[in-house]
Structures are given as C-alpha cells and as structure tokens.
Amino acid sequence: MKLLKLGLAVFCFATANTFTYAQETNEAKAKSIIEKGIDAMGGKELFSSIKTLYTKSATITDGRNVYFITKEMAPNLGSFEIEYEGRIVYRSWFDGSTGFEMVNGQKKLADQEEFKDKPGRKYIMNELAYLDPSLYKVEFVDTDKAENLHKIKATATDGSVVNLYYDTKDFLLKKEIKENPVKNSFSTILCEKYKKFKDLVYCSKTVLRSEDGDQILNLVDLSYNKNIDKKDFK
Template sequence: MKTTLLSLFFLLTLSHTKIFAQTEFTAQQIIEKSIEATGGKQYLQSIKTLYSDMTTEMEGRKVNWVTKEMLPNKGSFMIIYQGRTVFKNIYDGEKGYEVSAGTKKLSDQAEFSDKKFRRNIFNELDYIDPSLYTLTLEGTEKVDKEDSYKVKAACINGTVRMLYYSTKTFFQLREDKSTTEKGGFSSTYFSDYKKFGKLTCYSQMSFGEGDKIQKAKMVELLVNEKISEDDFL
C-alpha cells in the first residue's frame, strides 16, 4: 500500500512538472519563439520589402489581393480582377491615399492610424519592443482544436491584440484585434504554414463569421523583390 501511494505521488509530481514546463514561458518568450519559428530575428530584420499575392472570392468573382510592404511602415493593397486593378490604397509612411480610375485622393486617415506605430514589416518584431507594446500572457485556449498560448499585446496608441500561438509550433493561429482604426474589431485565422524560401508563413487565412467567412490562399510571397519606392507614390 505504501509503495502504491509513493508511486502515485511520484506520477502526480511528474505530471505537475510537465504541465508547468509547458506553461512556464512568459509572453515575451512566446513571441520570441514565434519569431524563431518563422525565420529568426536576424533574418526577419533583414527583410526590407515583402510582396504577397493571395487569391479569394468577392461577390462570386475570383480576385487577387496584392499587398506590398516596405520598411518601416509603407504599404499598398490592391484588389485585382481579371488583370485589372479595381481598388488600391497606399500609405506612403505619413499619409494614406486611395487610387480610383487613375485618380489619387487623400483617404480617411482614421483607416491608417495604426501605421504610425509600425517600425517593422513583421508585427512580432514590434510586439517585443517595450516602447510600443505591453505584453501579457492570458493563459491557454483552443483554436480549431489546437492548443495555443493567448497573449495580449497592448499598443501605446490604444490598439489591443489578442494573439494565439500554437503550443507545439509557436506559429500564430489567430488574432483578435480591437483597433483605433476605422472598423473597430476583427478576428483573423492563419493556417497551413509553408516555407517560402527562408521564411515560414501561413498560406491560408480567413476572417468573418458564419456564412460571411472570407478565405484567402497564398499564391506568391516574395522577400526583397518586386517592390520599389515608386509603389507608394
């Protein structure tokens, strides 16, 4: 009987130690592990431009979303249908614009308020900057049946992000964003991570709820290619 109780105690102790080991990371360490899983801090910092082309459906039509980003915070987003750009917005590092029918006009700047607080192409590099974000570990939670760490990232401008990282791979699975930008709240899911050269990135993303879920699939992801300063004029 004594041996059995000692054995049980030993097993419970091991079990407790294992659980503790799985949750002993700080919020900062979880973000750092995600950075390492996607390419490493040094490599991500070496990326000056990022080009992505994703395919999706809008109103029953197959379109492409093309995003161009340049350090520190320049960006453009285009919706392309049958080879024609039907929508485009630009942030030149200071102000946001919309281009329609070849005419460029100043946009509602509330749509770009978060851009002023970006210093890196990859958000995780901003998250670990204490002058920009305060990080808090909120525990663990399931995301599509996968265990994840839940990290709260509060930006100095008031934007709050709930970030969910796989406890196994440290890839980001979901983001809930309460923003100062126009639009308020949004949830985005990331899946099917793949290697694009030295960079590991999601190849599928989705957002929305119910029958209004929007899904997009990566067609092309290019590092330090296909982008110049002219893209943000």
C-alpha cells in the same frame, strides 16, 4: 496603533511587489512565446533582414475570382491592391506620412483612421513590433488547453489591442483578434496553413472572419527584399 500601521504598510508593500512580479512574469512569458513563434517562422535574424515584403493572395468576392496584393517597405510604407481580370480595380497606400486610395482612377485622401498605426511603424514583421516596448505592451493571458493555444494580449501605444493565439506545440500564430476602441469594432483572422518561402515560413491560408461570413485567402506568391521600390507608394 503604530504596530497596526506598520503591519498595513508591510502588507501593502508585499502586495504591490507581488502584483509587479506577476506583471513582469506575464510579460516575460508573453515575449518568450512570441520569440519561439519567430524561431518557428525562420528566426529573428531573418525577420530583421526583411526590408520589403510582397504577397499575392487569391480569393472569391461576390462569386468572382480576385487577387489581393500587398506591398511593404521598411519602416512604414505600405500598399494594398485588388486585382480583377488582370487589372487593378482598387488601391490604397501609405506614403510614409499620409494614406491615400485610388477608386475609378481617382486619387483621394483615405480614412486616416485606417492608417493610424503606420507613422510609428518600424518593422515589416509584426512580431518584432510586439517585442518593442516603445510600440507594444504584451502580457500572457492564459492557455486554452482544449484548443492548445497560448493567448497573449498586445496593447499598442494608441490603445488598440491585438489578441494573439499561438499554438502550444509548434508556436506558430493561429489566430488574431484585433480590437479598435475608437470605432468600437474588432476583426478575427485565422491562419489554417503555413508554407515555406525560401527561408521564411508564412501563413499560406488565411480566413478573415466577419458577421457577413468567412473570406478565405490562399497565398499564391510571396517574395522579400526584391522587386519593390519607393515609387510603389506614390
């Protein structure tokens, strides 16, 4: 009986160690892929130096030409604007603690669920957040050899999940599937093209996939570390 108990204890210990090793290996592999993705986009030093980011993308909504504009400032300030015929027709923003939106010239509190990841945000570039264990736990899932994509699961401290799909050759991020367990919803974002803006390689053609159909965004302007001030988030 003693030998049986000892044998079971050794088996359980060995199994636990194997499981822990597998977890550590999957985490290390995931981080290695993300780091290669960062290198492909300009490098960790460049990413760390980016304190503001401005993007303007052209798209078509309800048959109309519109622009989507984003502004970000480290660590967690952000805004989103919709421009139509030269004027801003919608705006939402996070001022560091609270999310707001402007509709028909009226400022009001926004759905705070949409900004739940903002308070703990530390970086402009999401890839740096994925490497920070205080924000995300990452693990390598598998490699889709037919699509040539590495799949990584990134779980935030709030329980939300982002599935990241990196190209097996150039290590650029080609797809994201975001899961929101609170709202029981998910969204899919595809990156079909990348372009270089100064030293930063960034997605220049994005496809937002939904049940209502695909929406294509073509990036027409990007700048970093200039032309953004804290007043942009008030």
